[in-house]
Amino acid sequence: MSLVPARISPLVPAASAAAFLALLCLVLGDWGPLHRADEALSAQFRAYGTASPRAVAAIRVVTDLMGTVAYLTVGLAATVLLAAGGRRRPAGLTAAVTAAVPVLWTVMHGVLHRPRPADGFVDIDSNGFPSGHTAHAAAAALLAGLLLWPRLGRPGRALLVALGALLAVGIGLTRVALLAHWPSDVLGGWLLSLAVVPALALAFRRGAPPRVSDPTPGPRSRPAPDCAGRASPGSGSRAS
Numbered sequence: 001m002s003l004v005p006a007r008i009s010p011l012v013p014a015a016s017a018a019a020f021l022a023l024l025c026l027v028l029g030d031w032g033p034l035h036r037a038d039e040a041l042s043a044q045f046r047a048y049g050t051a052s053p054r055a056v057a058a059i060r061v062v063t064d065l066m067g068t069v070a071y072l073t074v075g076l077a078a079t080v081l082l083a084a085g086g087r088r089r090p091a092g093l094t095a096a097v098t099a100a101v102p103v104l105w106t107v108m109h110g111v112l113h114r115p116r117p118a119d120g121f122v123d124i125d126s127n128g129f130p131s132g133h134t135a136h137a138a139a140a141a142l143l144a145g146l147l148l149w150p151r152l153g154r155p156g157r158a159l160l161v162a163l164g165a166l167l168a169v170g171i172g173l174t175r176v177a178l179l180a181h182w183p184s185d186v187l188g189g190w191l192l193s194l195a196v197v198p199a200l201a202l203a204f205r206r207g208a209p210p211r212v213s214d215p216t217p218g219p220r221s222r223p224a225p226d227c228a229g230r231a232s233p234g235s236g237s238r239a240s
Helices: 011-028 032-051 053-066 068-084 088-111 132-151 154-177 183-205
Strands: none
Touching: 011 183, 032 053, 032 154, 032 183, 053 068, 053 132, 053 154, 068 088, 068 132, 088 132, 088 183, 132 154, 132 183, 154 183
């Protein structure tokens, strides 16, 4: 059983943090092309939701899977289970991710001024950048991937990537479909988790003892013929 998260390049959190900061600057500067793209995509989802109220009702149920209460509850339960099983390093990483991601986007919601789309299918009166639901989903998918990757074979890893992408992308799309966020808010949620979770994983890997595999007993070595049982000249018994 792996005691540390999977290896990951430091370039991943660094590049994600740089991309997040660049997107943040464009959002705060109300960059024209980004604003127009947000409005165009949101208009398409508005038209679909207006024509499909049942779909909107189903999407509301799905999106709640990564609400703050659900995310914190699952993260706390996973932390307790890992700690009870003696896996202190994964438990610590799980606790750190569970706490850090919602704290960061909550602080940004309190500091930044980014109104959500008007007249959405959900009633939320707060700033919108980045999307908290999306950040939760991406963080959960990344954390599961980092912890389970060393224990899985190739088919299991492929399934893990597919399920993780489905969760992160699917929850992000629900936020846009409900007009709870602009598409750039959702992109910000993905980038936030891509910066935070791998960075925390690297911190928890640092100083970790190397994994020790179970030794496989091999054939008994035979003594070298020049060293075993050869009597030195004149050491044998002589008849008196």
